[in-house]
Amino acid sequence: MDFVGKRNCFFIFSAILILVGVVSMSISPRFKVGIEFEGGSALSLTFAQAVDEDRLRSAMSDLGHGQAVVQRVGDTGVLIRTTTLEGPGNDGGVSERDAIEERLTEEFGTIEISELSAVSEAVAKETIRNAGIAVGVAALFIMIYISFAFRLMANSMRLGVAAIVAALHDVIITLGAFSILGKVVDLEVNAMFITGILTVVGYSVHDTIVVFDRIRENTARRVSRDMSTTINISIMETIGRSLTTSLTTLTVIVALLLMGGGTIESLLYTLLIGVIVGTYSSIAIASQLLLVWEERGMNPFRRREEAEA
Known part of the structure; x- marks a missing residue:
């Protein structure tokens, strides 16, 4: 096979791929960025049994986190990425983390929050x-x-x-x-x-x-x-x-x-x-x-x- 003879075809094909990518990157949002690059919180949850991801997204939306990204991990684990969760505040109210745990427990039964991580914008x-x-x-x-x-x-x-x-x-x-x-x-x-x-x-x-x-x-x-x-x-x-x-x-x-x-x-x-x-x-x-x-x-x-x- 003459690879060298087809080099112009290779260059054109690569140029097309790059052009398509550049066009996509010029359209907002350029990327779906994780909390490492945008700031926010990540919750690692373990349920007693497998849960429906759409129901989980709906529950998060009810709590004001409609943009939350839900990702299944194994059979009963779920990783939720969302905006930075607020603490209880000076009025002694319930923290967003506790509110999420309470709401999801009502909806899906016993859950365990094995990890909560947060990244600031800086x-x-x-x-x-x-x-x-x-x-x-x-x-x-x-x-x-x-x-x-x-x-x-x-x-x-x-x-x-x-x-x-x-x-x-x-x-x-x-x-x-x-x-x-x-x-x-x-x-x-x-x-x-x-x-x-x-x-x-x-x-x-x-x-x-x-x-x-x-x-x-x-x-x-x-x-x-x-x-x-x-x-x-x-x-x-x-x-x-x-x-x-x-x-x-x-x-x-x-x-x-x-x-x-x-x-x-x-x-x-x-x-x-x-x-x-x-x-x-x-x-x-x-x-x-x-x-x-x-x-x-x-x-x-x-x-x-x-x-x-």
Whole structure:
């Protein structure tokens, strides 16, 4: 299969995916954000038996929390995310936490509130800032590592840039997918999502390095004097390994999602989307960028060829 010959089709397809995501992210609400990024409270409840989620949402709405997100955890567990719950106040009234417990006990029988967590708006903003810094620092060190690992090639920094561009491509598409899913099925962007994004970046770069390494080996073996042929052969030699690894990972992710996902649902969906897109980008984006640079007279393999001349 001629992957290199279809690079323009790959670029157009990626551009369409990114455009759809950007359009979704430009429409309010951009994302369905969790309390980690917006501030609020989370209640972890355990019921005596399985409860109907619609009835639970209705009960929360009666208490003034119509926007509450209800998420099933296992058979009898439920996680409720809502706005910050108020305390009893100076008048000695009932706290919102106690009011919720009383109302749900009347509706569903005995319940246990195993955890109540709250995040202020200030902490939420700090979390967003730290998440951005984490992704940026990870990208910088990945670029430095790849540049060092392929230092025998001319312009080795360009390989690092290609890998980061591919990873950025994966992150943007994943963000776009979450923006759409947040509007359709209330899928949240939360702390687990950030964990997933960092994992996706690492996964994408790892797949890209495998292809780059095979390109380097085939260049040293002089499989072909033509770079496009070398890249295409390298992709063909590594695609089986990449697909097998990705399918194995996806099987585990899907199995966990079918079991309910629970509090790591956002992480699982991030990995599901990211692994698929990351496998695609290592073949269709990162490797093709090297060829584009070659066609513009910037051959990343010239240093080795000159050294062997």
